[in-house]
Amino acid sequence: MEDRTGQAVQAGAAAVLGFDPGDPAFRADPYAHYRTLGAGGQSLHRTDVGLRVTASYELCERVLRDPRFGHRPSGGGVWREVQGRHRSFLTMDPPDHTRLRRLVSKAFTPRLVERLRPRVEELVDALLEPVSGEVDLIATLAYPLPVIVISEMLGVPAEDRDLFKGWSDSLARGLDPDFLLPEAEIAQRDAARDEFAEYFRFLAAKRRAEPRDDLLSALVGVSDGGDVLSEQELLATCILLLVAGHETTVNLIGNGALALLRDPAQLRLFRERPGNVQAAVEELLRFDPPVQLTLRSALEDVDLNGTLIERGKLVLLLTGAANRDPAAFDDPDRLDLLRYSEGRETPKHLSFGHGVHFCLGAPLARLEGRVALGKLFERDVALAADDLVYRDNLVLRGLRELPVVIRA
Numbered sequence: 001m002e003d004r005t006g007q008a009v010q011a012g013a014a015a016v017l018g019f020d021p022g023d024p025a026f027r028a029d030p031y032a033h034y035r036t037l038g039a040g041g042q043s044l045h046r047t048d049v050g051l052r053v054t055a056s057y058e059l060c061e062r063v064l065r066d067p068r069f070g071h072r073p074s075g076g077g078v079w080r081e082v083q084g085r086h087r088s089f090l091t092m093d094p095p096d097h098t099r100l101r102r103l104v105s106k107a108f109t110p111r112l113v114e115r116l117r118p119r120v121e122e123l124v125d126a127l128l129e130p131v132s133g134e135v136d137l138i139a140t141l142a143y144p145l146p147v148i149v150i151s152e153m154l155g156v157p158a159e160d161r162d163l164f165k166g167w168s169d170s171l172a173r174g175l176d177p178d179f180l181l182p183e184a185e186i187a188q189r190d191a192a193r194d195e196f197a198e199y200f201r202f203l204a205a206k207r208r209a210e211p212r213d214d215l216l217s218a219l220v221g222v223s224d225g226g227d228v229l230s231e232q233e234l235l236a237t238c239i240l241l242l243v244a245g246h247e248t249t250v251n252l253i254g255n256g257a258l259a260l261l262r263d264p265a266q267l268r269l270f271r272e273r274p275g276n277v278q279a280a281v282e283e284l285l286r287f288d289p290p291v292q293l294t295l296r297s298a299l300e301d302v303d304l305n306g307t308l309i310e311r312g313k314l315v316l317l318l319t320g321a322a323n324r325d326p327a328a329f330d331d332p333d334r335l336d337l338l339r340y341s342e343g344r345e346t347p348k349h350l351s352f353g354h355g356v357h358f359c360l361g362a363p364l365a366r367l368e369g370r371v372a373l374g375k376l377f378e379r380d381v382a383l384a385a386d387d388l389v390y391r392d393n394l395v396l397r398g399l400r401e402l403p404v405v406i407r408a
Contacts, residue, residue, distance in 0.1 A: 013179065013180055014048075016047055016048070016049050016051055016177075016179055017047060017051070017053065017316070018037065018045055018047040018048075018051075018053050019033050019034075019036075019037075021180065021394045022392075027390040028388075028390070030292065030320065030321075030397070031320070031321065031324050031333065034055050034318055034320070034321030034324065035055075035321075035324075037053065037054075037055040037318070037321065043055075043056035043058070043059050043305060044056070044059060044304060044305055044307050044315075050313075051314055051316055052304075052307070052309060052313065052314065052315045052316065053315075053316040053318065054315065054316070054317060054318065054322075055318045055321035055322060055325065056322060056325060056327070057322040057323070057325035057327060057328035057329075057347065057350070058325075058327065058328065059304070059305065059317075059322075060317040060318070060319055060322040060350055060354075061322070061347075061350065061354055062304075063296050063304070063315055063317055064294075064296070064317065064350070064353060064354035064355045064357070065354055065355035066302070066355075067094070067299075067356075068298065068299055068300050068302045069296040069297065069298055069299060069302065069315065070094075070296065070297060070299050071295075071296070071297060094356065097356065097357070098356070099227065100229070100233060100237070101356075101360065103222050103227065103228075103229055104219065104222070104229075104237055104241075104360065105360065110363050112153075112215075113363045113364050113367060114363075114367075116149065116153070116364070116367065117367060117371070119149070119152070120145070120149060120367060120368055120371045120372075121371055121375070123145055123148055123149065124141070124145060124371050124372050124375045124376075125375065127140060127141050127144060127145060128140075128141065128375060128376065128379065128406075131406050132406055132407065132408050133405065133406065134384050134403060134404070134405050135403070135404060135405075135406060136401045136402060136403055136404075137253075137254065137257055137376075137402040137403075137404045138250065138254050138398075138399055138400070138401055138402050139401070141253065141372060141376065142249075142250045142251075142253035142254045142257070142372070142402070143246075143250050145249070145253070145368060145372055146245065146246035146249035146250055146253075146365075146368055147161060147164065147165075147168075147246045148161070149245075149246075149364070149368060150241065150242055150245035150246050150364075151164070151242070152214075153214065153215045153241075153245075154214060154215045154216045154238065154241065154242065155203070155207065155212055155214030155215065155216045155217060156203070156216075156242075160199075163199065164196075164242065166192070167192040167195055167196050168192075168242070168243050168246065168247065170185075170188045170189050170191070170192035171189060171192050171193065171196070171239070171243045172243060172247045172391075172393060172396055173185055173189065173391075173392065173393055175393070175395045175396060176393055176394045176395050177295075177394075180394055193239065196235075196238075196239045196242070197235040197236075197239065200216075200234070200235050200238040200239065201231070201235060203216060204216060204220055204231075204234060204235075204238075207220045208220055215241070216238065219234055219237060219238070220234065241361070244359075244361055245361050245364065247290075247396055247398075248290040248291060248359075248361070248365055248396070249290070249364070249365045249368050249369065250290075250398060251290030251291075251396060251397060251398035251399075252281075252284070252285065252290050252365055252368075252369045253368070253369060253372045253373065254398055254399045254402050255284070255288040255289075255290065255397065255398065255399070256281065256284035256285075256288070256369060256373055257373060257376060257381075257402060257404075258288075258383075258388070258399065258402060259284055259287055259288055259335055260284075260335075260373070260377065261381065261382070261383045261404070262383070262386075263335050266335050266336075266337050267377065269337050269338075270337055270373075270377055271377055271378075273337075274374060276337060276338070276341060277370045277373070277374050278340075278366075278370060279337065279338065279339070279340040279341045279342075280337040280373075281366060281369045281370050281373065282339075282340040282349065283335065283336060283337050283338075283339045283340055284335075284337075284369070284373075285349055285351040285352075285369075286323045286329070286339070286340075286349035286351060287323070287335050288397070289319065289320050289323055289349070289350075289351035289397065290351065290365075290396060290397060290398065291319065291320070291351060291352075291353075291395060291396060291397075292318065292319065292320035292321075292394065292395060292396070292397050293316060293317060293318050293319055293320060293394070293395055294317050294319060294353065294395075295314055295315070295316055295317065296314070296315050296317060297312060297313065297314050297315075298310060298311050298312065298313050298315070299311065319350040319351065319353070320351075320397065322350050323349045323350060323351065328347045329346070329347065352365075379406055379407070379408075380406065380407040380408075381404050381405070381406050381407075382404060382405045382407075383403070383404055383405075384403035384404050384405050385403045388400075388401070388402065389401065
């Protein structure tokens, strides 16, 4: 059987999705393309292969909180089933999801995240202090900060962090549906999962023998009424926390910095109102979110706005598009750092999901985003180029590089 090449994969993507994710114009500005899906008032579209797609805020929000939708039952479809040994609670439904998330939440608490604030501030200062002149902001700040933070939380030795970059890049690309990936990238993703798992199997064994004050030791020892994480659950959770714990934050910092640099008035407002940084980061998350879409399967027959979604059928939720839905947000294509300020009634963005699968790491991503962007723009920063290249990912949206000039 002939391997699928990148060109062949791209050729069929539009038939599945209803748009071509490989189009450079789409990569540069997907939101203009999303708007065509909402033209004519149609909120639920059927693509050439029968996949239902929506860019509607109301429909995305409804499906995400509806227990009749979840992660698809076993058996076929355009998304390949993740092998059982690699499944994290991110791709599970209740009651398995409820059990695992409860166990992990006991170790990954908001109090633990807040305790990290001084360390995050220290790291951002250390990363920015020696920087002057033209630099790549992704390599200088956006990538290393979340990698160091989640590695330190898990108890990964500093000397091992470089091992993760190749694995994480492969797994981040592997979040995209299989029909978008050439066979070589699928094999690379699967190999990265195995290598990650082997690494954490070794590290977990060390923590069982000699527990420390870190998240991995807590996950190894966590219990709930006698329930514990199995080894496979532990390994899948560690991989999820490491990849999700830094990939989304890299893009939050990169996309957020770019949005501000392209809008001088809003950048000035950001600098003049440091007390508004929490609301500002929420707007940056809405405006150009790190995660663009998610998928749900009907766990039973469901009537959705007059359309029957049969059990096992998939609905693609374009949450990035939903965050720009004019039916939900005033002037949605305008960056407005006061949109989420006190006293204004604005729908919650869907950048961290909604319902039972709301992102467990959202407090950490928000903390890192606020500190990183706040400290970055205490400096004189300017774009060094506007011809930017985005990574190939569909699910995650982020820049390969962000060249800026930082003046002391």
